[in-house]
Amino acid sequence: MQSFADLLADAVRQNGPLCVGIDPRWESLPISFQQKFAHAPAEAFTHFGRKVLELCAPNSGIVKFQAAFFELFGPAGMQSMQTLIQDARERGYFVILDAKRGDIASTATAYAQAAFGSTWNADALTVNPYLGADAIEPFIQEARKAEPQRGLFVLVRTSNPGGGLFQNLKNETGPLYRHVADAVASWNEGAIGECGYGDVGAVVGATNPHELRELREAMPRVWFLVPGYGAQGGTAEDARAAMRPDGLGAIVNSSRGMTFPFQPEDAQWEARIQHAAQKAQAELRGE
Amino acid sequence: MQSFADLLADAVRQNGPLCVGIDPRWESLPISFQQKFAHAPAEAFTHFGRKVLELCAPNSGIVKFQAAFFELFGPAGMQSMQTLIQDARERGYFVILDAKRGDIASTATAYAQAAFGSTWNADALTVNPYLGADAIEPFIQEARKAEPQRGLFVLVRTSNPGGGLFQNLKNETGPLYRHVADAVASWNEGAIGECGYGDVGAVVGATNPHELRELREAMPRVWFLVPGYGAQGGTAEDARAAMRPDGLGAIVNSSRGMTFPFQPEDAQWEARIQHAAQKAQAELRGE
Numbered sequence: 249m250q251s252f253a254d255l256l257a258d259a260v261r262q263n264g265p266l267c268v269g270i271d272p273r274w275e276s277l278p279i280s281f282q283q284k285f286a287h288a289p290a291e292a293f294t295h296f297g298r299k300v301l302e303l304c305a306p307n308s309g310i311v312k313f314q315a316a317f318f319e320l321f322g323p324a325g326m327q328s329m330q331t332l333i334q335d336a337r338e339r340g341y342f343v344i345l346d347a348k349r350g351d352i353a354s355t356a357t358a359y360a361q362a363a364f365g366s367t368w369n370a371d372a373l374t375v376n377p378y379l380g381a382d383a384i385e386p387f388i389q390e391a392r393k394a395e396p397q398r399g400l401f402v403l404v405r406t407s408n409p410g411g412g413l414f415q416n417l418k419n420e421t422g423p424l425y426r427h428v429a430d431a432v433a434s435w436n437e438g439a440i441g442e443c444g445y446g447d448v449g450a451v452v453g454a455t456n457p458h459e460l461r462e463l464r465e466a467m468p469r470v471w472f473l474v475p476g477y478g479a480q481g482g483t484a485e486d487a488r489a490a491m492r493p494d495g496l497g498a499i500v501n502s503s504r505g506m507t508f509p510f511q512p513e514d515a516q517w518e519a520r521i522q523h524a525a526q527k528a529q530a531e532l533r534g535e
Numbered sequence: 536m537q538s539f540a541d542l543l544a545d546a547v548r549q550n551g552p553l554c555v556g557i558d559p560r561w562e563s564l565p566i567s568f569q570q571k572f573a574h575a576p577a578e579a580f581t582h583f584g585r586k587v588l589e590l591c592a593p594n595s596g597i598v599k600f601q602a603a604f605f606e607l608f609g610p611a612g613m614q615s616m617q618t619l620i621q622d623a624r625e626r627g628y629f630v631i632l633d634a635k636r637g638d639i640a641s642t643a644t645a646y647a648q649a650a651f652g653s654t655w656n657a658d659a660l661t662v663n664p665y666l667g668a669d670a671i672e673p674f675i676q677e678a679r680k681a682e683p684q685r686g687l688f689v690l691v692r693t694s695n696p697g698g699g700l701f702q703n704l705k706n707e708t709g710p711l712y713r714h715v716a717d718a719v720a721s722w723n724e725g726a727i728g729e730c731g732y733g734d735v736g737a738v739v740g741a742t743n744p745h746e747l748r749e750l751r752e753a754m755p756r757v758w759f760l761v762p763g764y765g766a767q768g769g770t771a772e773d774a775r776a777a778m779r780p781d782g783l784g785a786i787v788n789s790s791r792g793m794t795f796p797f798q799p800e801d802a803q804w805e806a807r808i809q810h811a812a813q814k815a816q817a818e819l820r821g822e
């Protein structure tokens with residue numbers, strides 16, 4: 249059985265480190281979708297999301313779904329997310345469910361089973377470390393039990409301007425985010441693949457390249473999921489600081505930049521999505 | 536318009552501080568439900584949850600739904616949670632959605648709109664503070680915009696054995712959980728009700744009474760949601776350390792103890808739930 253890390257390495261080797269973020273927002277959809285699906289907004293998400301998957305496929309093999317925007321439309325929204333994840337898998341995408349889950353004991357197990365079992369069937373889930381190691385363990389266990397194996401991306405240093413309020417709190421050995429990074433590095437050792445990386449990744453924002461380099465050194469065998477590139481202000485060069493010389497080690501997410509590089513009235517929206525994915529992938533590869 | 540804090544105070548004055556936690560687990564349901572709904576497990580949750588709401592109503596006015604267990608059953612599970620929240624509201628329950636959400640900017644807004652808008656229509660949502668103040672702000676804004684007003688319970692000190700791994704990390708002025716507590720106390724000042732409490736509550740486990748007392752002093756006007764009573768080992772006396780002399784200030788959750796005080800084969804399960812709620816409420820009131 250191929251390891252989680254090797255599956256992700258294959259996706260990056262084949263198509264590059266770009267992760268297409270699908271964060272559907274009703275008011276940003278092409279006007280034709282808003283008109284056609286005015287009475288079934290979740291269906292608009294499904295049809296639009298499919299189009300994005302199709303348009304980005306030549307330039308990216310990794311997709312991240314933002315659960316919040318689907319949850320906003322209730323059961324129908326969740327149905328849309330389920331359909332899109334299945335569609336993405338059929339197209340060969342590596343699928344990340346960005347739900348930032350975190351809870352204890354059997355509740356954490358339930359979230360993990362939802363993420364990795366037949367409910368969502370994602371390759372990876374983002375999780376929040378605030379509740380400590382025994383709240384992360386159930387996610388790791390479920391990820392390693394699944395076939396094929398799944399993985400996690402633990403929030404270490406987030407890309408929002410105020411992310412440091414607690415993450416930067418320093419004790420004598422370093423800030424909180426470094427403690428979380430050390431824990432991630434240690435959890436990650438439990439399932440190292442042939443590519444040299446493991447199955448407990450880290451979310452590290454692209455908006456502070458200095459921290460990105462520091463954390464790259466602190467977690468040499470950890471896959472990074474780097475948000476903040478594009479709309480949030482991080483440049484491709486900033487994000488590349490997360491990659492190792494082998495070209496692996498980091499995937500870089502762009503959501504609004506990939507999904508909505510157009511105004512709702514723009515008839516050329518398909519071409520703009522295609523072009524945005526092509527441009528982002530080239531930039532991230534340093535071409 | 537009645538404030539969030541006063542609405543909660545009314546519920547506690549009327550029925551006491553017990554919060555009934557609905558965490559449905561398929562394998563724990565009465566055997567008759569497992570048989571009848573073998574092909575539609577989410578419907579079993581709806582019917583069983585309704586029964587729990589009905590049985591506990593004489594002894595509690597507050598209910599907490601654990602989103603993970605509903606999410607595990609996908610769109611049908613979410614439909615069940617939606618139905619049960621509506622049912623709980625119609626019965627006059629104060630409804631907490633325990634989803635421990637946390638994300639940045641417009642994503643946080645989407646989660647908050649889902650929680651407080653027509654999707655879930657909960658009175659309160661549990662949220663995770665790891666991402667900092669600008670990630671909590673959108674939740675506060677949406678809560679205060681809603682009619683009636685809604686509120687939050689921010690994770691401060693969780694009840695799991697390993698909760699201290701990061702929460703206890705100390706800088707020169709105190710551990711992380713105290714920094715989070717100070718932030719909660721300050722956010723909470725934005726909407727103090729006539730009862731003297733506000734709308735940004737704190738989740739503080741009952742499993743460490745010393746910390747519970749410390750945090751009670753640090754956040755005198757903050758509503759506490761206290762998990763860990765019952766199945767997790769906290770006693771009623773431990774939990775009462777979270778209450779202020781006015782009898783307000785804390786609600787105490789019991790999930791497994793309320794929802795599953797029986798074996799699946801036990802034909803007397805309804806009486807056992809009724810009795811468990813009665814006993815817990817009396818204990819928590821110090822009767």
